[in-house]
Amino acid sequence: MPDINKLLKSYLPMTETALYILLALSEPRHGYGISKYVAELTSDRIKLGSGTIYGTLTKMQKDGLIAVYDNADKRTVYERTDVGAQILDKEIERIGQVHKDIETVLGGHVA
Amino acid sequence: MNRWLPFWIADPVGAERKLDRLASDGYRLTKMNFCGFCTFDKGESRTVRHRIVLERGGLPHGAAERGWEPLYNGRLFYVTAHEDEKETISYGAHKKLHSIAKTLIFFVICFFFGILLGGTLAALDDEFYGSPDSHKALAGFAVSLGVFIHFHIGTKRMPSDGLGLGGKMKTVPAENFIYDKKTEKRLIREGQVKRVLKPGWFYAPDKGEEYVRDMAAQGWIFYRFDEMGVTFYFRKGEPRKLKFVVDYQNHADEGYFNTAKEYGWKLEFTSMTRTMGFTMWSKYWDDEEEEPEFYSDAESEYKRARRFAIVFGLLLAYIIFVGVWFITGVIKALIVGEATLGTAIWVLAVYSMLIAEGVLFSSKTIGYYLRVRKKTGK
Numbered sequence: 001m002p003d004i005n006k007l008l009k010s011y012l013p014m015t016e017t018a019l020y021i022l023l024a025l026s027e028p029r030h031g032y033g034i035s036k037y038v039a040e041l042t043s044d045r046i047k048l049g050s051g052t053i054y055g056t057l058t059k060m061q062k063d064g065l066i067a068v069y070d071n072a073d074k075r076t077v078y079e080r081t082d083v084g085a086q087i088l089d090k091e092i093e094r095i096g097q098v099h100k101d102i103e104t105v106l107g108g109h110v111a
Numbered sequence: 112m113n114r115w116l117p118f119w120i121a122d123p124v125g126a127e128r129k130l131d132r133l134a135s136d137g138y139r140l141t142k143m144n145f146c147g148f149c150t151f152d153k154g155e156s157r158t159v160r161h162r163i164v165l166e167r168g169g170l171p172h173g174a175a176e177r178g179w180e181p182l183y184n185g186r187l188f189y190v191t192a193h194e195d196e197k198e199t200i201s202y203g204a205h206k207k208l209h210s211i212a213k214t215l216i217f218f219v220i221c222f223f224f225g226i227l228l229g230g231t232l233a234a235l236d237d238e239f240y241g242s243p244d245s246h247k248a249l250a251g252f253a254v255s256l257g258v259f260i261h262f263h264i265g266t267k268r269m270p271s272d273g274l275g276l277g278g279k280m281k282t283v284p285a286e287n288f289i290y291d292k293k294t295e296k297r298l299i300r301e302g303q304v305k306r307v308l309k310p311g312w313f314y315a316p317d318k319g320e321e322y323v324r325d326m327a328a329q330g331w332i333f334y335r336f337d338e339m340g341v342t343f344y345f346r347k348g349e350p351r352k353l354k355f356v357v358d359y360q361n362h363a364d365e366g367y368f369n370t371a372k373e374y375g376w377k378l379e380f381t382s383m384t385r386t387m388g389f390t391m392w393s394k395y396w397d398d399e400e401e402e403p404e405f406y407s408d409a410e411s412e413y414k415r416a417r418r419f420a421i422v423f424g425l426l427l428a429y430i431i432f433v434g435v436w437f438i439t440g441v442i443k444a445l446i447v448g449e450a451t452l453g454t455a456i457w458v459l460a461v462y463s464m465l466i467a468e469g470v471l472f473s474s475k476t477i478g479y480y481l482r483v484r485k486k487t488g489k
Contacts (some may be wrong), residue, residue, distance in 0.1 A: 017408050028173065031366065032373035049407035050374040051358055054367050055414065068166065070173025071201040076366040077173055 002064040002083055011065075014091045017056050020046055021066075022088045025080040028069040031057060034078075060084065112138060116147040121212075122265035123163045123205055130161040134192065140182045143190055159192040166203035174200055201365055216259040218429075223252040225433055284378050287335040289346075298346070305331055305345045313340065313389055314423065314475040316357035317482060323393070327353035333379075333393065340380045340389065355379075356392045356405040359419040363390060376405070388422075409487035416483035423476045430469040434462040 011018060020042070024034040034057075035048045057078060060066045065084035070077040080088070114133065119126035126147075130140055135158055138151035143163075159180075164170075169184040170191050179200055183190040191200065226248040290298065298304035312319045323333045323343070331345035333353065356376070360367060367390075368378065376392040394403045406412040441458040444450035 015408065015410065017411075031370035035374070047401075047404075047407060049404045049411075050371040050376060051356075051405040051415070052407045052411045054360075054370050055411045057366075067168055068171045070171050070177070071164070071166075071203070072174075072177075072199045074199075074365065074369050076201065079172070 004083065004086060007063060007065070007083065007087060008090055010063075011087050012091055012094060014087075016046060017048060017052055018060070019088075019091060020048070021053070021056055021060065022080060022084055022091075025066055025078055025084070028077045028079045030075045030077045112151045112153065114138075114149045114151065116143075116149055118261070119147045119163070120145065121261050123165075123202070125265070127161040127163060130190070130192075131159065134159050134161070140190055140192075143183050143185065145185075145187070157194075159194050160196060161190060161192045162200050162202070163188060163190050163205075164200065164203040165205045213259060213262050216255050216262065219255040220252065220259060222433070223248055223255060225437070226251075282338050282340060282382065283336050283380055287379065289334055295344075303347050305347075307343045307345070308341060309343065310341050311472050311475070313357060314472040315479045316359070316389075316419070317479055319357055320355050323355035324353055327351050327355075336380045336391070340382070340391070352396050352398075352402075354394045354396060354403050354405075356394075358390045358392065358405060359415050359422075360388050360390055363388060371405075375403075409489070413483060413487040413489045416480050420476055420480040423473065427469045427473040431466055434466040434469075437462045 014022075020038045021034055024037045024041075029037060031050075031053050035050075035053055038046050038048055057066065061068070061078070063083075064081055065087055066078045067081050068076055069079035116126045116129055130149075133140070133151060135156055137154055137156045139154050139157075140149060140161070141152050142150040161182075162179075165188045167187060169189050170179060170181040174191070175181065177193075177198055178195065179191045179193050179198065181189065182192055188203070193200075290304070295304060299306055309319070309322075312322075326333060326343075326345055328350050330348055330350045332348040332351060333343060333345050333355065335344045336342065337344075363381070368381075371392055372378065376394050379391040379393050381390040382388055392405060396403055406415065437458055441450055441455045445452065445455045
């Protein structure tokens, strides 16, 4: 079982690449599928490069945040693990807190 | 029943076929270890195809849903079987392991070859041949070569990995050879094709990327490398925007190649061994499009440069170590009168060149690393 505190320290605050990959893995997807989903979700604001997505998926798999869901010959499909879900929850909580703090300071200027 | 499948790691396909035969005799695998000791239960005869997957974590859910049967889950690998011939499942890290093992053995062979070379030079005035040392060197050389060939054959037996590398060319995809040899020679003579040799260019990959991009902008369209990845072939055409990327991945697997291909990157070259883990990609783009990026974040780009600098730094250290070792050896031999001046000059010339080459290429790599560090603000 990976040390969750160590992982939290290394992943939080999360890069946009890591955050959107974990979000996209709410259902099993392969590398290019993740990229297409993220581009659609963010209206093309985030376009994950092939090298970036491969590198991040490899690291997350090594750290136990994601796992291989299926590995037919030509395509590796990934899924989020419980550890990945926990890390994502903590990041969502952190983003919520950041948003709340900004609202406190800027008040009505933030939607 | 117990059965031993020795050295299966060097030939997993051979081991899988043996498991198939045992299954048809009614033996179902229950346990297997790295040394090849297997345990079977006797049951009904079955026609199944086995696969040994070198990955941690056991059979993935999706594969199990597709009917792959978990037979044995080990710490580093698992064994699964399927009744349907058409169902596919990856080999996992087998190719990676074979690549790493072959690279290591290659270096061992180079080391012994170095000893033999030193011995040959020393033999000019020394009785190296026939001495116990020469026997040890030859035996070591033969053993490494034997292991290398065994791993090589094992890898060859693995089915195509979907890299699109066909025919005899294992570093450049077959489809990149758009002209046959005769036509290409004629086009070179006619000035329609340009062949440019750039030895050691990949020690500063960013310069190579710029070079191919600039050539395309001038209407010289890159279409292939030679098998060593040092000669560029360009054909004359309309100026185009071409993005050329040199990636350095010493852990690239099928997922890496297939992901990039799905993105529309064209594979130009991939190293035989993963120590030299270069992979080169290209992609055309138009004015209406955004420039394609292989790495969309600075972190990944920086990590690539760092990985590259570390591996080639170690390689250089190894070259310098070997060079210095032989040079000091021959100087010592010269002082005590065991080597002639002629031999010493030979050894000094050969290994000084080796060290000079190492220093030249490493300075290029360091330059590249520093440029990327500055660009990415790391």
